[in-house]
Amino acid sequence: MAGTDGIVDVAIVGSGPAGLSAAAHAAAKGMSHVLLEKTDHLSDTIYKYQKGKHVMATPSHLVLRADLDFDAGKREAILDTWNRQLGEAQANVMLNAEVTAIEGAAGDFKLTLKNGRTVRAKAVVMAIGTQGNPNLVRCPVGEGAVVQYQLDDPGEYVDEHIVVIGAGDAGIENAMGLAADPQQGNKVTIVNRSRDFATAKAANVQALLAMEGEGRITVMLETTASAINQGEIVFDTRDGEVRAPCDRVIARMGSAPPRAFVEAACAEFEEREGKRAIKAGTGIAFTSADRVAYPRLTPTFESTVPGIYVIGALAGYPLIKHCMNQGHDVIEFLAGNTSLKPADEPILEEKFADLPGKQSVDEWLALFGRNVVILQELSTLQLRELMLDSDARYFKAGEVIFTRNDPGSSMFAIAQGSVAVEVNPKDPSVTVPIGEGLIFGEVGLISGRRRGATIRAAEPTIALEFSRNAALKLLATAPSAARAVNRISIERQLLQMFGSGLTSEDLEEIVEAAVVEDKRAGEVIIEEGADDKDVFVIRRGSVVVEKSIGGHPVFLNYLPAGSYFGEMAVIDGSKRTATVKSAIKSQVVRFPGDAFNRLLERKPALREKALTDMAARRKLNAFVEERKESFGDAADYHSQTAQFLVDNGIGEATDVLLIDETLCVGCDNCEKACADSHDGLSRLDREAGRTYAHLHVPTSCRHCEHPHCMADCPPNAIKRGPDGEVFIDETCIGCGNCQRNCPYGVIRMDAKPPKKPGLLSWMFLGLGPGPGEASYSWRKKKAEASGKEVPKVAIKCDMCSGIEGGPACVRACPTGAAIRVGPEKFLSVAQIGKVG
Amino acid sequence: MATLAPEKAGRPTDHESFLVHKRFRWLWIAVLLCIAAGVGYAYADVKPRPNGGSWYGYTLGTIALLLIVWLSLLGVRKRAMTEGRWSLKAWTSAHVYLGLSLVVIATLHTGFQLGWNIHTLAYALMMLVIASGLYGITVYAKLPEKLSNNRGEMSKRQMVESLAALDRQLDAAAQPLAREESDRVIAALEQDPFRAGVLARLTNSYPGCRTARALKDFARDHELDAHEQRVAGLLHKRAAQLAQIRRQMQLRALLDVWLYVHIPATVALLGALTAHVVSVFFYW
Incomplete structure (x- = not known):
């Protein structure tokens, strides 16, 4: 090792798992080196983990190559091991050495430290991670x-209302740490922006949900903070604004690479608009302009500045094991061992073994990154990680990739070749092509619905299949991929809505200008009388249309996802004729009216369709206008009934059971029929639930558009069937997540009861418990007698899927009180007390 | 203004009661059946006089017999949840109107010859079944709304739990009271407030209700201290909760009571019919 005045072979910046491992390996190889750490201790990120935190060692199938040991365990044990082993290896460590600038070129870099000293090195390994730059x-x-971005010791806080924002691993671990000891008396709430825990480890999610089930922690999904004040926090939830007491906010919303510092390494600067800016083509380049993009790297971790290497989280690998392996590998590369393959090589080799052409893993990855649009901005390293959780499959020409109505929530991308979509289920010869580089199957990913069409390989094709979790992670970490998927799904939704005769070229202008917007519950999207000219498509959720009559909002219409609105003002240039606001938290696609107009001009058939739709709407508007004098109570009643239905989840329902209580005699034949149609257990509770104006919403599945129950099903057993029914298949493991996630309490956990004696034996011989669900005691006695242990599983309505005649509850109602309605019909049900 | 998502086909959304099912389809069929039977009766050349034993009488008798057997199968249909495109509402609708048409068909079948015999017994039983059914239609049309109003949004279990909660509060609140007063509260709590005969249930009168009696006693005392006021208040709440449950039970009883006539009378009718048919063929 050379002295500090001399020049070392490699300077390693950052002593996290990656840097430590690199230093240890350099020491072991006898390479002269220095490890620069800006704090006064090693591995600051792990050091800052909360006390006693259990550190996991995923992915478990990856071998560890580093000279340091690492296994899942307590934070303290791991840090101790590393400190000891690094000392034993006699690595050269410099603490309190924050690098502020890197200059020079390969062979002689000059690193300037904050304390004024300099370090010279032939090569630089940047392993500074991303923790220094948390998302605010x-x-x-x-x-x-009080808002803080890290939690050192959860035992520090007592009797506080603490809100943890962000349900990644860090947030979940912090929240669980704070709530672990009931003696501390903390009221802990964890808030997640989406419905899924896409970025967290499965074990963490399960532990969190278990704690929620015990009532020790509050989990709020689909929620964001809209204001933080002293002692209070305001949430924006799916159902509107919620205020809660809050003494402390711990924000763990991930972090982004400390870009400015990295980009400036060895860069040349120029004056641009009066500001000092990096000259293009110098410094370390990133894959894109996105805030969360990573540096562009070669497979040997070398950045666009020769001699500067980037490893670890800054390279896009957040897991400790990856980081440590990379620390080992980068030293090997520097020592000239360029033929070394990454540790995950054998796993990928096996994955790609069945592909034709006998190419190397690197060649395949390069091909995927080049050809597949959504992968183009990923670094090779990110691509590697993605492929570890995904599959690459080869299909012969004509081979089926998936069949219509197959369950499936994965997304595909075409790496080579093309596929044909059978758009007409009756005539397989009618197909639409999807070309190389594009994706398909994204509907399954977004909605969890069954496959909408059969897709075949049109020629010999290599397709990448991303599992739901891998795909969600991809969308969460690669904004360019999210944008690409968004674009394609908007285009396909428009194509589906506006019907045949349109091509994606026709829609190009509209899709280009489309913006996806999230709307809070009750947020006004269009204001009556306003002059704006945008057209909207509802992607998720639903909206209500109201007209102000004498200062009173009168309910006009309810629109579920898949509808469009706002075209009226665009087509005839008038002002907005009604107010549209979101019924529940919704997502709309906004596109400019003039682009829509131009589309209509090009496509007379579409214009015709739009005008027909418009005429019907205008009729209703005119009807409301003309009767405004005599409206009064009837209109109020109508509005309130509609509001009640929205409040009770019909706003997100696709099919719901309602009971008209002016007809219901309370015979419970619906429940009995339900039990007799499904293994002897009823999936509805007629009497429970809310009632308004004699319209009763029993406790029974609403088959939500975006089912809450689907969010966290470990075996992915909850799916959507061809008729829109949300059902649980036989792979249910009985964990109870769905039951906890359902806001309407429609899922029960129970064991399938033994078979009952038949109807005739009951009628004439009095055997068995008779029609309907047998009493708990009967079921228990019978089950014990049979001696078989039957596990409890989740049970919910499947809309009598596969039973001829349809839902048994409706068929078995003797008086016509039980009806099933979908969003398109529920208005007419709300009009029981007819307005006219 | 906006366009709805395409409607899904084949969803059973026909929101109408069993009485108006498919625009009174079965009412029309029943009326036509009655008119046809009446016209046939007027024009059939039966000698010496209209009689159950004539060819026309047999025709009507066979129709009536088949109808009765089919009508009585509603009980099986209701309980056998088989697959298929049937709806119990359609069955109920047909049951009501075809059942009523029997009044005309079976009466014409008798040829207005009634007497003290097994044949007239069958006829009388049938009319009893129909009369109880008429009562059933009336209560089915009128009472559900009252049932719904009375229960508010409470389920049966919630009502019982609410009563149990009140009882626990009463028990605790009555501790500081004088012996005599607390005895009254204990007496009210010990009593099974729902034990009553059929008549009491149907008329919703519970003269022996000790909660009401205890309330009356408290009301006589014009100078209640804080403990007594609290107990009196709880007793009021208990009385109100009892009233809701009892009203619910009354309505359910009114909705169900006719079945205790309708079903046994149907079974008896099937027996009498068998005797009627067998005897006719035997002694012909």
Whole structure:
């Protein structure tokens, strides 16, 4: 090892798992090196983990190559091991050495430290991670409010209302740490922006949900913070604004690469618009302009500045094991061992073994990254990680990739070749091609629905299949991929809505200008009388249309996902004729009216369709206008009934059981029929639930558009069937997540009861418990007698899928009180007390 | 203004009661059947006089017999949840209107010859079944709304739990009271407030209700201290909760009571019919 005045072979910046491992390996190889750490201790990220935190060692199938040991265990044990082993290896460590600038070129870099000293090195390994640059809360933070971005010791806080924002691993672990000891008396709430825990480890999610089930922690999904004040936090939830007491906010919303510092390494600067800016083509380049993009690297981790290597989280690998392997590998590369393959090589080799052409893993990865649009901005390293959780499959020409109505929530991308979509189920010869580089199957990913069409390989094709979790992770970490998937799904939704005769070229202008917007519950999207000219498509959720009559909002219409609105003002240039607001938290696609108009001009058939739709709407508007004098109570009643239905989840329902209580005699034949149609257990509770104006919403599945129950099903057993029914298949493991996630309490956990004696034996011989669900005691006695242990599984309505005649509850109602309605019909049900 | 998502086909959304099912389809069929039977009766050349034993009488008798057997199968249909495109509502609708048409068909079948015999017994039983059914239609049309109003949004279990909660509060609140007063509360709590005969249930009158009696006693005392006021208040709540449950039980009883006539009378009718048919063929 050379002295500090001399020049070392490699300077390693950052002593996290990656840097430590690199230093240890350099020491072991006798390569002169220095490990620069900006704090006064090693591995600051792990050091900052909360006390006693259990550190996991995933992915478990990956071998560890590093000279340091690492296994799942407590934070303290791991840090001790590393400190000891690094000392034993006699690595050269420099603490309190924050690098502020890197200059020079390969063979002689000059690293300037904050304390004024300099270090010279032939090569630089950047292993600074991303923790120094946490994502900040974006909502307004009031004076006196406590917001922190890390949690050192969860035992420090007592009797506090603490809100953890972000349900990644860090957030979940913090929240569980704070709530672990009931003696501390903390009220802990964890908030997640989406419905799924896409970025967290499965074990963490399960532990969190278990704690929620015990009532020790509050989990809020589909929620964001909209304001943080002293002692209070305001949430924006699916159902509107919620206020809660809050003494402390811990924000764990991930972190982004410390880009400015990295980009400036060895860069040349120029004056641009009066500011010092990096000259193009110099410094370390990133894959894209996105805030969360990573540096562009070669497979040997070399950045666009020769001699500077980037490893670890900054390279896009957040897991400890990956980081440590990379630390080992980068030293090997520097030592000239360029033929070394990454540790995950054998896993990928096996995955790609069946592909034709006998190419190497690197060649395949390069091909995927080049050809597949959504992967183009990923670094090779990110691509490697993605492929570890995905599959690459080869299909012969004509081979079926998936069949219509297959369950499946994975997304595909065509790496080579093309596929044909059978758009007409009756005539397989009618197909639409999807070309190389594009994706398909994204509907399954977004909605969990069954496959909508059979897809075949049109020629010999290599397709990548991303599992639901891998795909969600891809969308969460690669904004370019998210944008690409968004674009394709908007285009396909428009094509489906506006019907045949349109091509994706026709829609190009509209899709280009489309913006996806999230709307809070109750947020106004269009204001009556306003002059704006945008057209909207509802992607998720639903909206209500209202007209102001004498200062009173009168309910006009309810629109579920898949509808469009706002075209009226665009077509005839008038002002907005009604107010549209979201019924529940919704997502709409906004596109400019003039682009829509141009599309209509090009496509007379579409214009015709739009005008027909418009005429019907205008009739209703005119009807409301003309009767406004005599409206009064009837209109109020109508509005309120509609509001009641929205409040009770019909806003997100696709098919719901309603009971008209002016007809219901309470015979419970619906429940009995339900039990007799499904293994002897009823999936509905007629009497429970809310009632308004004699319209009763029993406890029974609403088959939500975006089912809450689907969010966290470990075996992915909850699916959507061809008729829109949400059902649980036989792979259910009985964990109870869905039961906890359902806001309407329609899922029960129970064991399938033994078979009952038949109807005639009951009628004439009095055998068995008779029609309907047998009493608990009968079921228990029978089950014990049979001696078989039957596990409890989740049970919910499947809309009598596969039973001829349809839902048994409706068929078995003797008086016509039980009806099933979908969003398109529920208005007419709300009009029981007819307005006219 | 907007366009709905395409409607899904084949969803059973016909929102109408069993009485108006498919625009009174079965009412029309029943009326036509009655008119046809009446016209046939007027024009059939039966000698010496209209009689159950004539060819026309046999025709009507066979129709009536088949109808009765089919009508009585509603009980099986209701309980056998088989697959298929049937709806119990359609069955109920047909049951009601075809059942009523029997009044005309079976009466014409008798040829207005009634007497004290097994044949007239069958006829009388049938009319009893129909009369109880008429009562059933009336209560089915009128009472569900009252049932719904009375229960608010409470389920049976919630009502019982609410009563149990009140009882626990009463028990605790009555501790500081004088012996005599607390005895009254204990007496009210010990009593099974729902034990009553059929008549009491149907008329919703519970003269022996000790909660009501205890309330009356408290009301006589014009100077209640804080403990007594609290107990009196709880007793009021208990009385109100009892009233809701009892009203619910009354309505359910009114909705169900006719079945205790309708079903046994149907079984008896099937027996009498068998005797009627067998005897006719035997002694012909």
